[in-house]
Amino acid sequence: MTALTPPAAVPRRPSRRPVTGGAGRQHHGGPVTYLILIVVALASLFPLYFSVVAASTSQSRIAQSPPPLVPGANLLANLRAVWDYNGPGGHTLGLAMVNSVIVAAAVTVSTVLFSTFAGFAFAKLRFTGRNALMVFVVATIAVPPQLSVLPLFRIIAGLHWTDQLQSVILPSLVTAFGVFFMRQYLSSALPTELLEAARMDGANSWRTVWHVVFPVARPAMAVLGMLTFVQAWNDFLWPLIALTPSGNPTLQVALASIGGGYDINESVIMAGAVVTTVPLLIAFAVFGKQIVGGVMQGAVKG
Amino acid sequence: MTASTTASPTRPPGAAPGPDGAEARRRARRGRLYRLDVKGSPYLFILPFFLLFAAFGIFPLLYTGWMSLHSVSTLTPDQSTWTGLGNYTMLGHDPVFWKSLRNTVTIGLLSSVPQLAIALGLAHLLNYRLRGRLFFRVALLAPYATSVAAAALIFQFIFQQNNAGFANWVLHLVGVHPVGWEAGTWSSQLAVATIVMWRWTGYNTLIYLAAMQAVPGELYEAAALDGTNRWQQFRYVTVPALRPTIVFTVVVSAIGSLQLFGEPYLFGGSGQGINGGPDNQYSTLALYVYRLAFNSEHLGRAAAVAWVIFLIAVVVGAVNAVVVRRLRKSA
Numbered sequence: 306m307t308a309l310t311p312p313a314a315v316p317r318r319p320s321r322r323p324v325t326g327g328a329g330r331q332h333h334g335g336p337v338t339y340l341i342l343i344v345v346a347l348a349s350l351f352p353l354y355f356s357v358v359a360a361s362t363s364q365s366r367i368a369q370s371p372p373p374l375v376p377g378a379n380l381l382a383n384l385r386a387v388w389d390y391n392g393p394g395g396h397t398l399g400l401a402m403v404n405s406v407i408v409a410a411a412v413t414v415s416t417v418l419f420s421t422f423a424g425f426a427f428a429k430l431r432f433t434g435r436n437a438l439m440v441f442v443v444a445t446i447a448v449p450p451q452l453s454v455l456p457l458f459r460i461i462a463g464l465h466w467t468d469q470l471q472s473v474i475l476p477s478l479v480t481a482f483g484v485f486f487m488r489q490y491l492s493s494a495l496p497t498e499l500l501e502a503a504r505m506d507g508a509n510s511w512r513t514v515w516h517v518v519f520p521v522a523r524p525a526m527a528v529l530g531m532l533t534f535v536q537a538w539n540d541f542l543w544p545l546i547a548l549t550p551s552g553n554p555t556l557q558v559a560l561a562s563i564g565g566g567y568d569i570n571e572s573v574i575m576a577g578a579v580v581t582t583v584p585l586l587i588a589f590a591v592f593g594k595q596i597v598g599g600v601m602q603g604a605v606k607g
Numbered sequence: 608m609t610a611s612t613t614a615s616p617t618r619p620p621g622a623a624p625g626p627d628g629a630e631a632r633r634r635a636r637r638g639r640l641y642r643l644d645v646k647g648s649p650y651l652f653i654l655p656f657f658l659l660f661a662a663f664g665i666f667p668l669l670y671t672g673w674m675s676l677h678s679v680s681t682l683t684p685d686q687s688t689w690t691g692l693g694n695y696t697m698l699g700h701d702p703v704f705w706k707s708l709r710n711t712v713t714i715g716l717l718s719s720v721p722q723l724a725i726a727l728g729l730a731h732l733l734n735y736r737l738r739g740r741l742f743f744r745v746a747l748l749a750p751y752a753t754s755v756a757a758a759a760l761i762f763q764f765i766f767q768q769n770n771a772g773f774a775n776w777v778l779h780l781v782g783v784h785p786v787g788w789e790a791g792t793w794s795s796q797l798a799v800a801t802i803v804m805w806r807w808t809g810y811n812t813l814i815y816l817a818a819m820q821a822v823p824g825e826l827y828e829a830a831a832l833d834g835t836n837r838w839q840q841f842r843y844v845t846v847p848a849l850r851p852t853i854v855f856t857v858v859v860s861a862i863g864s865l866q867l868f869g870e871p872y873l874f875g876g877s878g879q880g881i882n883g884g885p886d887n888q889y890s891t892l893a894l895y896v897y898r899l900a901f902n903s904e905h906l907g908r909a910a911a912v913a914w915v916i917f918l919i920a921v922v923v924g925a926v927n928a929v930v931v932r933r934l935r936k937s938a
Binding site: 332333334338339341342345346349350352353355356359367368369370371372419420422423425426427430431432435438442444445447448449450451452453454455456457458459462463475476478479481484509510511514535538539541542546556557560561564565566567571574575577578581582585586588589590593594596597600601602 | 640641644645646648649650651652653655656657659660663664666667668670671674681684685725729732733735736737741742743744745746747748749750751752753754755756757758759760761762763764765769770771772773776779805808809810813814816817837858859862865866868869872873876877880893896897900901906909910913914916917920923924
């Protein structure tokens with residue numbers, strides 16, 4: 306197995322971090338710091354802005370130099386064109402959007418649930434083989450998922466599951482990273498006394514999980530859920546194999562096929578890129594703080 | 608570890624079998640259930656993970672190895688004939704395989720080295736007391752929310768060959784001739800690496816930032832007392848403290864490079880994406896797996912390439928384990 310040993314880390318409880326500690330925390334950023342950060346932030350956002358600009362211009366404008374830098378008037382027309390791609394009324398893109406929501410939601414809920422169960426057991430329960438099994442979990446975090454696609458293809462071909470959503474959902478129902486993440490969190494955040502108290506009250510393991518573990522684990526479950534959702538929403542290789550663009554695609558598969566179309570103009574392709582990206586960007590704008598905090602906690606850090 | 612959840616369920620002192628037999632039996636049954644719960648439920652909790660992982664992680668991995676020893680067509684995946692190491696021998700003589708391997712390394716280096724260096728520097732800057740801190744962080748992380756597919760299409764557009772492409776227009780502004788990005792080896796690999804960098808620099812920045820905030824402030828105070836400037840503090844306090852995190856991100860980037868597929872595939876567009884360019888100049892190992900399996904219909908040879916990827920991942924993991932052990936010792 307690929308032994309990726311994450312730096313032994315105790316994830317912080319997601320309470321607001323005090324403003325002490327850390328590198329230059331005591332220093333204020335100077336003008337050069339701001340200048341660099343502004344340039345980098347612009348570089349980070351520019352491709353997204355540029356895709357909106359390109360999606361709002363026309364084919365003829367796009368072919369001219371200099372490239373367009375301010376939005377044109379064709380955004381709605383291009384959005385409609387991409388929405389009607391492969392058949393009117395969102396036949397492809399609308400269906401793909403619904404499919405992406407279903408897949409990402411199913412994968413997220415199950416990953417969070419199963420990871421919390423296993424993370425709790427590894428963090429707080431004692432059983433034979435626990436340490437060996439945990440080493441196994443950690444060792445498998447870095448196994449490239451790419452390696453599964455060929456046999457999985459053979460299996461779903463045999464089951465006639467091409468274009469069925471379960472073929473993309475089932476292989477992603479839980480991750481080793483999720484188990485590791487929840488274990489790290491629960492070992493420090495879940496007081497053993499709380500479990501003892503539940504035991505004293507006669508609660509069995511399942512009631513304990515429901516009434517004690519879940520409430521404590523909620524912040525970490527939210528973080529893991531968010532990371533999982535982004536990953537599932539953006540997953541590409543396996544959906545591209547298991548689903549077909551003209552059959553029952555997710556957004557990424559549909560977008561890839563639109564981008565590869567011969568008879569479609571660039572501004573319409575960019576409109577497609579905008580449509581598939583906007584839902585997550587809205588989420589980022591609204592929950593920016595939580596997402597940033599989540600990624601920083603999700604970082605398996607030393 | 609927990610005491611009560613793991614202690615064997617001894618009967619409460621007052622619960623010795625009394626005259627009331629029914630009561631005693633009920634107690635005994637409850638005791639058995641309790642014992643069953645304590646002994647069994649940990650396994651039930653971890654069961655879903657291990658079942659799913661066995662089905663969708665371990666089994667496919669081994670099966671890929673088995674497939675790589677057979678000649679299988681993607682069109683008739685049920686019929687396979689044993690070829691031993693034939694697929695691997697074929698790879699040895701396959702120039703596209705070697706090119707893809709080389710490209711995977713060069714694109715990996717082109718994207719990871721600058722990316723992680725920039726992320727480290729940016730994390731240092733973000734760690735200062737700043738106005739608009741949240742804005743910078745969210746802006747840096749926005750590309751992470753963008754899918755590979757959308758990002759590759761946007762950058763394909765930015766790196767258009769003609770003068771109208773944004774990248775070429777910027778070069779034109781500084782007096783450089785337009786570049787045929789997709790056609791050249793280095794230019795196309797740079798473009799593909801740029802997509803990767805754009806998507807992951809912000810993410811790695813936040814990982815480094817999180818690690819920096821865990822560095823005890825006293826270390827900096829002590830360094831400041833020694834009269835070090837900010838750069839020296841960064842060099843001699845921050846970087847050493849972040850070493851485990853840096854190793855971690857290097858490994859994650861390496862594994863990520865091994866899986867590089869969507870970026871080159873979509874950057875090349877409908878015509879050349881599957882080949883990684885007319886001359887395979889930006890074909891990667893993962894892309895070659897896809898091409899062999901779903902374009903050339905050679906499932907067995909594709910499996911052999913996939914297994915090579917796995918072996919490289921194992922080597923990366925082993926090197927990582929050695930480095931981490933060294934770091935622990937020196938710490």
